[in-house]
Amino acid sequence: MFKHKCELCGMEFESKSNRAKNCIYCRDKAQAARNRAYAEKKSGNAMKIGSEQVCPICGKTYTVNSSVQKYCKGCTASKKSAPNTEYLKGHYDYICVNVPKGDREKIKAYAESQGMSVNKLLLTALEEYKSNHGGKG
Numbered sequence: 001m002f003k004h005k006c007e008l009c010g011m012e013f014e015s016k017s018n019r020a021k022n023c024i025y026c027r028d029k030a031q032a033a034r035n036r037a038y039a040e041k042k043s044g045n046a047m048k049i050g051s052e053q054v055c056p057i058c059g060k061t062y063t064v065n066s067s068v069q070k071y072c073k074g075c076t077a078s079k080k081s082a083p084n085t086e087y088l089k090g091h092y093d094y095i096c097v098n099v100p101k102g103d104r105e106k107i108k109a110y111a112e113s114q115g116m117s118v119n120k121l122l123l124t125a126l127e128e129y130k131s132n133h134g135g136k137g
């Protein structure tokens with residue numbers, strides 16, 4: 001038997017292996033951590049449901065609810081869903097705009113390249129049109 005000092009808790013323990021690093025209590029923990037790290041590596045970006053992750057946006061720790069969840073609940077909501085619909089209803093009117101088939105993605109990409117939302121792009125375009133063509137406004 002070899003005598004070791006546990007790297008994690010500092011407790012002295014004996015092991016048949018001369019390379020043991022952790023006592024029996026910590027070995028399980030260390031192994032579990034390794035397993036988890038391995039599983040995360042293997043699954044690439046997919047998050048393990050129920051695992052704890054740190055939100056890259058706000059830095060808070062959150063529990064993963066779906067394999068595509070990359071941010072905490074708050075940040076997922078603010079990224080995904082439209083801004084507060086109640087606010088929108090109170091402050092904006094909604095116009096449904098039809099675009100030529102296939103142009104939707106192009107418009108979206110263009111808006112993104114300009115650092116704007118499609119909504120903002122359309123409003124900006126409208127302002128420019130008005131300033132070039134006169135009209136009330």
Ligand SMILES: [Zn+2]
Pocket residue numbers: 006007008009010011022023024025026027
């Ligand atoms: Zn230990």
Ligand SMILES: [Zn+2]
Pocket residue numbers: 055056057058059060071072073074075076
């Ligand atoms: Zn967050």
